[in-house]
Amino acid sequence: MSVVHIVGSARRVPDAAVAPAATHLFQGEPVRIIRTLGIAAATAVLATTVVVGGASTAQAAPKTYANCTAVQKVYSGGIAKKSVTQNKVVSGGKTTTRALKGTVKKDDALYKANAKLDRDKDGIACEKS
Structure with a gap:
């Protein structure tokens, strides 16, 4: 992505590689959406790892019967x-x-x-x- 500096603003201008629909739909800010999706995906993976990893560490002791x-x-x-x-x-x-x-x-x-x-x-x- 190329960055065009305008005096008083640091607005990013998308490359031609970005789909025109995405540029139009998100008003020229596809980078923010991609970054948000990346953070959400990383959070989901981390949460799954914590839940799955935490459940396997504790195992119940076998029951002992009196008779x-x-x-x-x-x-x-x-x-x-x-x-x-x-x-x-x-x-x-x-x-x-x-x-x-x-x-x-x-x-x-x-x-x-x-x-x-x-x-x-x-x-x-x-x-x-």
Whole structure:
């Protein structure tokens, strides 16, 4: 853009590259509009970054249950490690595996917080046999 100095005024005159409609519509001040749009876009990007970045920093700690009755009210099949696919059952000194029963929540962090409720140490806390 070229700047033409008029005595007593520093008014900008648009180049030929600026569309005639824009020059006419905005009365010869397309630079102010472009600058305003640039500031608005930068503000929107900054606000989005703050909101998205702020939400991911805080994570809730996994809930710790007092006993298996409390766990089974929420997850009827108990809480398991993600890697567990079978329930290990010991009966009469013999170990067998069975399919998981009920709604089993597979979550490593939740299992670790409630590992004290896994009596047989098979990776499933408060499972149904």
